[in-house]
Amino acid sequence: MDMRSFGLANEYSITCDVRQGHGQSLDEVARDLFREMAAGPDTDIQLRNGARIDPQVTSRPQYTTPECDSVLDVVVHDKAGERILEELAAAAEQRLRDAGTDGTVCVFKAGADSGCREKYLVSRRGEFGQLADALVPFLVTRQLICGAGKVLQTPQGAVYALSRRPGQIRTGASPAGIRSRPIIKTRDEPGTAARGFRRLHVAASDPNMSETTVLLKLGATDLVLRMFEAGVVLPDLMLDNAAGAIRAVSLDLTARRPLRLANGHEMSALDIQREYLARARGFTPRNATDRRVLGLWEHVLDSVEAGRLDAIARQVDWAAKYRLIEQYRAARRLPLSAPQVARLDLAYHDVNRRRGGYYLLQHDGEAERAVRDVEIFEAKTAPPPRRRYRQAG
Numbered sequence: 001m002d003m004r005s006f007g008l009a010n011e012y013s014i015t016c017d018v019r020q021g022h023g024q025s026l027d028e029v030a031r032d033l034f035r036e037m038a039a040g041p042d043t044d045i046q047l048r049n050g051a052r053i054d055p056q057v058t059s060r061p062q063y064t065t066p067e068c069d070s071v072l073d074v075v076v077h078d079k080a081g082e083r084i085l086e087e088l089a090a091a092a093e094q095r096l097r098d099a100g101t102d103g104t105v106c107v108f109k110a111g112a113d114s115g116c117r118e119k120y121l122v123s124r125r126g127e128f129g130q131l132a133d134a135l136v137p138f139l140v141t142r143q144l145i146c147g148a149g150k151v152l153q154t155p156q157g158a159v160y161a162l163s164r165r166p167g168q169i170r171t172g173a174s175p176a177g178i179r180s181r182p183i184i185k186t187r188d189e190p191g192t193a194a195r196g197f198r199r200l201h202v203a204a205s206d207p208n209m210s211e212t213t214v215l216l217k218l219g220a221t222d223l224v225l226r227m228f229e230a231g232v233v234l235p236d237l238m239l240d241n242a243a244g245a246i247r248a249v250s251l252d253l254t255a256r257r258p259l260r261l262a263n264g265h266e267m268s269a270l271d272i273q274r275e276y277l278a279r280a281r282g283f284t285p286r287n288a289t290d291r292r293v294l295g296l297w298e299h300v301l302d303s304v305e306a307g308r309l310d311a312i313a314r315q316v317d318w319a320a321k322y323r324l325i326e327q328y329r330a331a332r333r334l335p336l337s338a339p340q341v342a343r344l345d346l347a348y349h350d351v352n353r354r355r356g357g358y359y360l361l362q363h364d365g366e367a368e369r370a371v372r373d374v375e376i377f378e379a380k381t382a383p384p385p386r387r388r389y390r391q392a393g
Contacts, residue, residue: 004225006074006218007119009064010207011111012085012351018096018103029105030059033092050383051081060111061085067119068384071218071289075211076371080379082109082351089352109207110148110164110349117185118202118218123229128198131228132184137237138224138276139183139204140246141269144255145300146217148206149318151325151336151345158337160325161250162318164206183242200225204246209349209358211370212296212315219293223280232283235275238262253322255304273301314368320361321348 016029034055037045045053050066063081068074089105096103122131147162185201202221208214228234239245240260248257249269258266267275277297285291296315303311312319328344329336350356353363361367 003069004222005067005069005119005121006071006222007065007067008074008078008214008218009062009115009117009119010078010081010109011060011062011115013108013111014059014061014089015106015108016096016103017106018101026059029092029096030055030061032095033088033105034061037088047084048381048383049077049080049379051077051084053084062111062115066383067121070384071215071222071293072371073384074218075214076375076379077384078214079211079371079376083376083380086351086353107351108346108349109209109351110346111207116205116207118205118221120200120202120221120225121197122200122225124196124198125229131200131225133238134228134234135221135224136183136242137239137272138221139202140239140242140259141249141255141272142217142220143204143206143246143250143318144269144273144304145220145297145316146206146208146213147250147316147318148208148213148349149321149345151341153337158335158341159251160253160322160336162253163246163250183246206317207349208317209356210315210317210320210367212368213317215289215370216293216296216300216315219289220276220280220297223283223290223293224276227279227283230283232279234279236263237267237272237275253304253309254307270301270305273297277301314366317348317358320358320367321345324348324357324361 014026014030014033016026034045034053037053045055047053052064054062054064063085065074065077065081068077085107089107092105093103096105143163148164150161150164152159152161181203183202183204185203205217208217224234238261240262245259248259249255252269255270255273256268258268259272260266277294280294280297285294300312300316303309309319310323313323314320325336325341325344328334329338329341332340334340344357347355348357350359353359358367362369
């Protein structure tokens with residue numbers, strides 16, 4: 001496709017810490033967050049920038065970006081969603097203070113279900129099942145380059161995982177998103193797509209804070225889709241058990257654990273990603289964004305293979321969070337299972353720029369940028385430069 005539309009839907013979570021005064025229930029605080037925006041209870045809120053906020057479960061609102069024509073526009077509008085929710089939380093805090101309550105309203109880009117969904121416009125030409133078969137091995141191992149990281153409490157003890165999602169994934173592809181927890185939701189939902197196109201929904205996705213991680217996540221996936229649509233022969237890497245493989249990959253920071261393929265062979269997550277990268281390298285880059293994505297992709301794989309995780313801590317969420325947690329643990333001599341570590345894990349996703357873990361790293365120059373603050377500010381109220389929204393305006 002010469003031009004593709006992209007979108008992200010991230011689930012957030014809300015907490016309220018009341019130190020003094022009359023405490024409100026979490027639902028009351030969450031409803032108050034959106035009271036000036038919502039037309040009624042449990043109603044999608046359409047924003048001026050073309051995005052939507054769904055407060056149906058008030059303590060776990062979902063922000064859906066407008067459809068964008070470029071990966072960088074998605075990064076901008078994803079960050080604009082964080083800024084909008086940050087401002088709503090600040091206003092709710094002020095109303096609490098006006099009512100005599102000293103409390104902190106926190107919004108985390110990490111829902112209880114850790115939900116993030118990606119949407120891509122793809123061509124109807126060809127067999128969708130073949131596209132899913134080609135894409136699933138890439139998505140299973142993609143957490144290596146774009147996972148958000150997570151401390152998991154297991155029966156064997158606490159472990160650090162690449163992604164927040166794998167434990168919830170049950171199948172490779174399915175039309176039933178909630179019940180079957182697939183990597184790809186195959187139900188045909190064209191929405192506003194023109195004739196000849198359909199939406200690809202990727203459910204195995206993390207709520208990322210890093211701009212470069214979102215850029216790499218969407219940009220690499222777009223390259224794989226474009227190669228498939230152009231008839232590039234992709235490697236036969238169908239996995240024997242996609243749901244089991246995605247969990248195994250998540251728990252292997254070295255990316256060297258062998259995964260069983262449907263043909264009986266074995267390959268590591270690192271090897272599978274290198275197969276896709278090699279074909280993407282031979283596929284003509286379209287623009288500077290493609291070239292940056294390819295460079296980042298190769299840099300991450302090279303660094304993981306060499307065991308140099310600090311080399312990617314400025315670009316990839318899971319590595320940034322891992323370094324942050326390890327430094328915190330070493331300074332305080334804490335085990336990974338300590339509740340303080342769990343709080344730090346969550347605090348990384350706090351959208352408040354004065355206290356959020358990711359934003360403290362960004363403030364210290366420890367997070368590489370992909371877009372500018374002025375673009376994010378404008379995107380809070382302005383839709384992406386897309387004809388469909390201009391006509392609707």
